[in-house]
Amino acid sequence: MKKVEAIIRPEKLEEVKHALEEAGFIGMTVTEVKGRGRQKGIEQQWRGRKYRVDLLPKVKIEMVVKDEDVDRVIDIIIEKARTGSIGDGKIFVSTVEEVIRVRTGEKGEKAI
Amino acid sequence: MKKVEAIIRPEKLEEVKHALEEAGFIGMTVTEVKGRGRQKGIEQQWRGRKYRVDLLPKVKIEMVVKDEDVDRVIDIIIEKARTGSIGDGKIFVSTVEEVIRVRTGEKGEKAI
Amino acid sequence: MKKVEAIIRPEKLEEVKHALEEAGFIGMTVTEVKGRGRQKGIEQQWRGRKYRVDLLPKVKIEMVVKDEDVDRVIDIIIEKARTGSIGDGKIFVSTVEEVIRVRTGEKGEKAI
Amino acid sequence: MDWKKILLIIAVVQMCMLGSAFAENWSEEADVKTALTYVWLVLAGALVFLMHAGFAMLESGFTRQKNTVNILMKNIANIAITGLIFWAVGYAIMFDRSNFFLANADSSTYNLWFFQMVFAATAATIVSGAVAERMKFSAFLLYVVWMGAIIYPIYGHWIWGGGFLSSDTSPIVKLLGVYAHDFAGSGVVHAVGGYAALIGAMLVGPRIGKFVKGEPKAIPGHSIPLAALGAFLLAFGWIGFNAGSTLNALDKNLNLVVVNTMLASFAGATTAILITWIKHKKPDVAFTINGLLAGLVSITAPCGSVDPWAAVVIGAIGGLIMYFGYMFNENRLKIDDPVGAIPVHGYAGTWGVLSVGIFSNGVEKLYAANAPGLLYGGINLFVMQVISVVVNIVWTTAMAYIGFKLIDKLVGLRVDKEAEIKGLDVMEHRTQAYPEFISER
Amino acid sequence: MDWKKILLIIAVVQMCMLGSAFAENWSEEADVKTALTYVWLVLAGALVFLMHAGFAMLESGFTRQKNTVNILMKNIANIAITGLIFWAVGYAIMFDRSNFFLANADSSTYNLWFFQMVFAATAATIVSGAVAERMKFSAFLLYVVWMGAIIYPIYGHWIWGGGFLSSDTSPIVKLLGVYAHDFAGSGVVHAVGGYAALIGAMLVGPRIGKFVKGEPKAIPGHSIPLAALGAFLLAFGWIGFNAGSTLNALDKNLNLVVVNTMLASFAGATTAILITWIKHKKPDVAFTINGLLAGLVSITAPCGSVDPWAAVVIGAIGGLIMYFGYMFNENRLKIDDPVGAIPVHGYAGTWGVLSVGIFSNGVEKLYAANAPGLLYGGINLFVMQVISVVVNIVWTTAMAYIGFKLIDKLVGLRVDKEAEIKGLDVMEHRTQAYPEFISER
Amino acid sequence: MDWKKILLIIAVVQMCMLGSAFAENWSEEADVKTALTYVWLVLAGALVFLMHAGFAMLESGFTRQKNTVNILMKNIANIAITGLIFWAVGYAIMFDRSNFFLANADSSTYNLWFFQMVFAATAATIVSGAVAERMKFSAFLLYVVWMGAIIYPIYGHWIWGGGFLSSDTSPIVKLLGVYAHDFAGSGVVHAVGGYAALIGAMLVGPRIGKFVKGEPKAIPGHSIPLAALGAFLLAFGWIGFNAGSTLNALDKNLNLVVVNTMLASFAGATTAILITWIKHKKPDVAFTINGLLAGLVSITAPCGSVDPWAAVVIGAIGGLIMYFGYMFNENRLKIDDPVGAIPVHGYAGTWGVLSVGIFSNGVEKLYAANAPGLLYGGINLFVMQVISVVVNIVWTTAMAYIGFKLIDKLVGLRVDKEAEIKGLDVMEHRTQAYPEFISER
Ligand SMILES: Nc1ncnc2c1ncn2[C@@H]1O[C@H](COP(=O)(O)OP(=O)(O)O)[C@@H](O)[C@H]1O
Ligand SMILES: Nc1ncnc2c1ncn2[C@@H]1O[C@H](COP(=O)(O)OP(=O)(O)O)[C@@H](O)[C@H]1O
Numbered sequence A, B, C: 001m002k003k004v005e006a007i008i009r010p011e012k013l014e015e016v017k018h019a020l021e022e023a024g025f026i027g028m029t030v031t032e033v034k035g036r037g038r039q040k041g042i043e044q045q046w047r048g049r050k051y052r053v054d055l056l057p058k059v060k061i062e063m064v065v066k067d068e069d070v071d072r073v074i075d076i077i078i079e080k081a082r083t084g085s086i087g088d089g090k091i092f093v094s095t096v097e098e099v100i101r102v103r104t105g106e107k108g109e110k111a112i
Numbered sequence D, E, F: 001m002d003w004k005k006i007l008l009i010i011a012v013v014q015m016c017m018l019g020s021a022f023a024e025n026w027s028e029e030a031d032v033k034t035a036l037t038y039v040w041l042v043l044a045g046a047l048v049f050l051m052h053a054g055f056a057m058l059e060s061g062f063t064r065q066k067n068t069v070n071i072l073m074k075n076i077a078n079i080a081i082t083g084l085i086f087w088a089v090g091y092a093i094m095f096d097r098s099n100f101f102l103a104n105a106d107s108s109t110y111n112l113w114f115f116q117m118v119f120a121a122t123a124a125t126i127v128s129g130a131v132a133e134r135m136k137f138s139a140f141l142l143y144v145v146w147m148g149a150i151i152y153p154i155y156g157h158w159i160w161g162g163g164f165l166s167s168d169t170s171p172i173v174k175l176l177g178v179y180a181h182d183f184a185g186s187g188v189v190h191a192v193g194g195y196a197a198l199i200g201a202m203l204v205g206p207r208i209g210k211f212v213k214g215e216p217k218a219i220p221g222h223s224i225p226l227a228a229l230g231a232f233l234l235a236f237g238w239i240g241f242n243a244g245s246t247l248n249a250l251d252k253n254l255n256l257v258v259v260n261t262m263l264a265s266f267a268g269a270t271t272a273i274l275i276t277w278i279k280h281k282k283p284d285v286a287f288t289i290n291g292l293l294a295g296l297v298s299i300t301a302p303c304g305s306v307d308p309w310a311a312v313v314i315g316a317i318g319g320l321i322m323y324f325g326y327m328f329n330e331n332r333l334k335i336d337d338p339v340g341a342i343p344v345h346g347y348a349g350t351w352g353v354l355s356v357g358i359f360s361n362g363v364e365k366l367y368a369a370n371a372p373g374l375l376y377g378g379i380n381l382f383v384m385q386v387i388s389v390v391v392n393i394v395w396t397t398a399m400a401y402i403g404f405k406l407i408d409k410l411v412g413l414r415v416d417k418e419a420e421i422k423g424l425d426v427m428e429h430r431t432q433a434y435p436e437f438i439s440e441r
């Protein structure tokens, strides 16, 4: 099983979530994060003094999925989260060795 | 070493935390997250207009533990976090290659 | 590629971030977390009644970097985040199999 | 306040002074009756001033966090700019052409100016909530000038300044034998604000995401405690708003005014609790707050002319009008009004003006409708109130339309899409409402 | 306010009117003295009205976020419903049986009704904080009706309306030669609210997690800024609460009342800072706020009858009583009172009533105890105050017990466990206090 | 208020009483004029009391979350302790040596004490914001005592209590033929607070991270809604602050005072919007709030002596002085003033006192400068105002320096580094402003 971790624009969450749902991927965990990549950050001011907020609000979606679903999930996320400008985000894929459903104690792919 | 990532009900945190502590597992990192699984979400309203909050508040516990401790940790979490109804959460296990304690620079299992 | 996950003191974030930037590591994702390790927690009171907040606010930095950069990143974090007292934090390293840039769809190391 | 009233007040005050109004002897004490009225109107006006804190809190509570600084700035700028405009031209247009920039003013003019200025600013600020989260800050400031210099004082003049709806010499007044009556401004202040809000909200269009394929979506505000605080501050200020509007501390009618004001607001809130409990299974907090305010708006015109039981009825109906008006706006007109300003101030305001023509008990008072409403066998008062409502709506919508169209040409009404998505706070003011950054903690 | 006083006020006001009270000529100006009192009581009543914003903020600040909308709804509903109940029946029961639904009211009745109505709502709202985070909204609304229609006006009648504790013809008054004195309501308003809160909190039981194996646990509130704002608004309103209670703007005693009110609140806050600094090593903010309020509650009965130095002493003791009373409630009685309403309003209220019998300096005034307390050699006044305290506690606890038991039968007092854990906001009102969802930012 | 004025007031009030001041008959009603003034000053004083809620909200909004409980505690403790000190010694030092602990007080003394006490607490609280986030709580409390017992009442005595700047027998007054005029305290209250804040902020040093290699950095506050609410509450209270300062409800000048107060605040806010829009491309909310307040501070001295147009000019210049003063403090003096107290209260306060000498129109009034300013051909008044400004700055900075140095010796001014980083809330009060913990939800 793989964990797909996608860091996307907060305003895209709703769309991505919806598209994943349509495709049958319901389970996910979402976290508010702040991130920095190539995007430069916004300049703000306080009493006329400038300061750069170089960590911008992003949303992290974590989904654990079966190995064979990874590509579809990635495609969906890219399709919906892309705007084409800097700051669209990143997706990381890694291996998860075990998944357990707390309610039932089931393990492995059926627990996803 | 393994990372055990458990997504549980917020109101169960105190109990789970306590039980892990009793069993000698002190170190952990906790994050407020929002999640969606089989559970359907709560319908809310605003000026009589309904909207579904389908991402519900959860708490994510991350613990890095020795390989041999994984099962005990999982058992404790399941025991304490289970209510038997939908929304109890998930546990993910994955491999961590290295752990470093920032204070001392120690590495590996002694750093856990 | 590796994911370096560092849990540090919130007040150290600025310095660590800056040092990583200087060394050319720009991309990162930051999350507010609460953690517990050897550090004991702060005792607080409410109407004279004591209560221990044993999960203390920390900041989690996640960076996905090339394998050869892991050590440098760790060194920088340790150097900047260390105060020498309990509560300095931990760093976890794990393997990431794939990285995708949402904007362009690029994959692998060039997407970092 | 109508023309007759204003004249009477001015006459009384002038009689209390030695010599002519504009050469008054400042080193003498005021007559005790005059002094009592002065002190009363200063305090009542101060309460109305605090309503602007109420609007600021209510509107920021009812909108999203990313636009909170913008809402607060609009509320501060509104009172500041309306105040200056009302000093420069508004007051003179509304009451006395010799008082531009408060020239030729004596103590009583100063007293009245303060009390009227905080009212003018109330009319202007109502729009702020309806166009929130998408109108440009500069466009809003230009609207404030337009409202304070033109829309408000001219309509106000017709009702309160001796214009054609309230002057003894006006043909329509002669014909019907009654004055249009709007005690403290259900029409002059609230409906003017409310219909300007309607036009503003229509022209600026709904927020992104409010209507998805024509379906209205909920976009909750960010802080109910702020909204509730705002509502309490508004109700507190309303005591000054209504009771002060006798413009005479010796008018015993002010006690009835206070009682009616309270009862109508209670009835409005209670009605909103009940209707939402029935219709949506749970008592809804945002509508409860709006219901309280709708009760207050409704009673603002009739509060000096009706019995307490009627105040309860008027307030309850005001609550219903607010609720169904809000639904109608969203479902049918597809208007996006984040704080509910249009049904609360516009529709309930119109209801308030009409209710005078229905419930006025016709008892002779220093300052009241002084003619019976429909329930007491009178027709003419009701007809006059209908006329004033029509004039109110036509004038306000037309002038607001012209104003907003002009402003659109000049600077554009709406922020661009990026600014709306990211929030006006960051894009228009480069700051955030809760600007503490993670690393700062 | 006692019977004698009310009669005097009514007489004065009636004398100022031509003809009978119920056929007063509304088109004439009021006598200047009457007008001054009218204006004063409207403004003082407005200040008391704002105390409801204070309660709303204090209570939401001192409780958890998940129950904030519920607390705010309770505060809005309380003033609305108590207001309507007091209009329908409460006022008539308390003062004059001919005034149900404000029938037969003249201007002075309206004036007094407003001032008394905001007091009634204060007594009712005190319970809200003590039963917070677990009582059903519907149960609370029923309690509000019970309080406003029965508990409060009947006890109020005994002390302020010419009942057996204050009437010249009452045997007990004849026997002791003094009236029970409760200037602005340490007993009538605060202790009644406080002991009803005691019964309510006992019957509804502690919140889940408050007592673990009998050990009280801290459950901090969610916003100290809201709580502090609430405290300031309450103290501000209290100036009207106490000084307005002369019911006569020409009573020079009102200046002493204000001074005593301020000094006692300062002494209460300072005492709380000191005692928590000593006992818990750090000055505690929640207790400091409660101390300020306990000082205010304590001085509410004696403020017109004692010297400033005594106000300082009374306020300081009030602060101590609050602190030790709170600890006693939690440690011994195992009562869960999230905001500290019972020690602040109940215990300090009783102390306030008793302190009249100790510190009253016996100086003759228009409206004061007018008899010396223990320190000035008087015994009878003290005895009378003890009697009024006993009556107060017995009546309130008994009637509150009956009321809450009835309500429990009718709709149930407490939300179910799931609702309590998830929060009343989502379960009872389907919304959240800070409803902005992550994706909305 | 100057010496002449105080005498006049006292004489008037005494004439209204039978027998000597200290044996007044409390069971008689006050004369209606006296009663009107009493009621007016109680209400005006209540408004000023609410300014302390305003300061509490403004200061907590403009500082970081981790120090919010500390700021709120400072504001509550300040009013409580200053009130007690002003009762014990402050009032007696400032006005009448026979009134320590309010001994020998009659009703008029009580009335004046209340109004003056809330002013004294205002002067003291200004420092709170400037030394926020780093000064020890105990050190702040000691400063409050020092301010309320020494710095404020002695300078106040010189200007308002018959001291050498306002007494007929003073050589300097004889020489110039005019009194130093400070209507409601641009100098006495605000500049005293502002320069004490300057010394406090200098001695306690900047917050960690404010200056990095000498470069000032932005440290945003944590809640703009709280700050905006604070600003509105302050402006509301200011109406009582200024208009109440005639100390006579029959002084018709109070209407002009209100108008000028409003106009100057509007001009201050508008100027701040414009200057930040020009200089920083976006209208800045924190400066707008400070601009509003700077306008109010500036007009506090001249509001009874200048025409409305002059109020607009004075307020606008006040806004500019605030802006440039703030920049100067940070860029040149390297002073860290989290809320902008020094430019708002200190610099704009000094400007206010000077502006009397420039814009006073010389019209004879019950209580005004009563001499022409520079623009009307007068020189002496301006000279006198310059002298009073110099005395104000020298006295305040010297005494504040001595006070803070003493306190530093006694308990230390500043918290340790750990406490500053972790926040004063946890370290000094063991609690947090929003103490709800993750698992509590
Ligand atoms: N190397 C990295 N490790 C962890 N998170 C990253 C990394 N690079 C980018 N991110 C996350 O992805 C978000 C978007 O990255 P960004 O570089 O701005 O997008 P793009 O690559 O399209 O320009 C960042 O805000 C950050 O949260
Ligand atoms: N596939 C998944 N990937 C990531 N997180 C998940 C996944 N499935 C569930 N979760 C997380 O676990 C939480 C509980 O899951 P849920 O399905 O409601 O429990 P159950 O499976 O016991 O019914 C969710 O709210 C979500 O945060």
Ligand SMILES: Nc1ncnc2c1ncn2[C@@H]1O[C@H](COP(=O)(O)OP(=O)(O)O)[C@@H](O)[C@H]1O
Residues within 6 Å of the ligand: B026, B027, B028, B029, B030, B062, B063, B064, B065, B101, B102, B103, B104, B112, C007, C034, C035, C036, C037, C038, C039, C056, C058, C085, C086, C087, C088, C089, C090
């Ligand atoms: N085993 C663990 N698994 C996950 N997070 C941990 C673990 N141990 C520590 N942490 C995180 O690291 C933070 C610092 O750990 P701590 O033990 O206090 O530091 P140190 O070991 O240097 O004294 C904790 O607050 C927690 O967030």
